[in-house]
Amino acid sequence: MALRMIGFDGDDTLWRSEDYFAQAQQTFEAIVAPYVELRGDALHERLYAVEKRNIAVFGYGVKGMALSMIETAIEITDARIAAADIHRIVQLAQSMLRHPVELLPGIREAVERVAARWPVVLITKGDLFHQEAKVRESGLADLFHRIEIVSEKDVATYARLLEEFGIDGADFAMVGNAMRSDIAPVIELGGHGVHIPYHLTWVHEREAQLADPSRLRTLENANALYDVLDEIERRMTATGT
Structure with a gap:
């Protein structure tokens, strides 16, 4: 057995994202x-409650966050918030959508090295x-075999x-x-998971139970990614799992 494909997340795996959401929340x-x-x-809890119930309606991202901020602002102020301040929230979202992309340290080299050995896909x-x-x-973009932008990343989506892709879950690492x-x-x-924690993570993304923790590897950064994937493949070959 061997790994046949490696998947990468985008936000806070390849480039910075949550920092800007955290800054936006402070401004809000x-x-x-x-x-x-x-x-x-x-205040965090009030905003998160609105965001969570709106995910199914607005989806993820800056626009959904901005709409949830506006809804929260109206709710908690009993509709007393001024139109000018609602406009400030809209401008906040616009500035986030225009923010330049900043790759995380070492990520380009890590993806290039992995892509030289395995097909890689971006799933964001x-x-x-x-x-x-x-x-x-x-x-x-040119490094990825396919780029998938999805509305949700759950079992049904990955399946x-x-x-x-024409591969079994056991042959895939994310x-x-x-x-x-x-x-x-x-x-x-x-499949296999390689977790590279970011210093900020939205609370919604921390809520998870692992079916088989032995299939998880955790790294401090992307520098050792190739070696960890190589170790996973060698173990698969040796054990047949």
């Missing part, structure tokens, strides 16, 4: 602060236009993609920072 809190007494964790979720722009600006969307579904399908 500053905008609504004059209207309410909520601060810190209490979020707003289609924004994700397409990130992929284009990253300069990494569909693996069928389209590299990403989010346990919920990058690692847990692939392991449930019998």
Whole structure:
């Protein structure tokens, strides 16, 4: 047995993303602060509750976050928030959508080295236009066998993609920072997960249970990625699993 394909996540695996969401949340809190007494964790929880219930409607990404911020602002201020402050939230989202792509340290070299041995695919979720722009600006697009921008990264999505790729789950490894969307579904399908934690992770992406923790590898950064994938393949060859 051998690895036949390696998947990569985009946001906070290849390039920075959550930093900008965290900064936007701080700005949002500053905008609504004059209207309410909520601060810190209490305000985080109100916004997250709205974001979570809106995922099925707005999906992931900046636009969904901005709409949820507007809805939260109206709710917690009893509709007292000024139109000018609503406009500031819209401008905040616009600035995030225009933010340049910043690759994480060592990621270009790591992807190039992996791609020289195995076919690699990019599987990322979020707003289609924004994700397409990130992929284009990253300069990494030519390295990937396929680029998939999906609305959700769950077991059903990965199963569909693996069928389209023509490979079994056991022959696939996924590299990403989010346990919920990058690692847990692939392991449930019998694949392998390489978790490279980012210093910031949205709480929604931390909620995950692993079907088989022995199929998980965790790295501090991408520098050792090739060696870990090589070790996974050698183990597969030796054990037949």
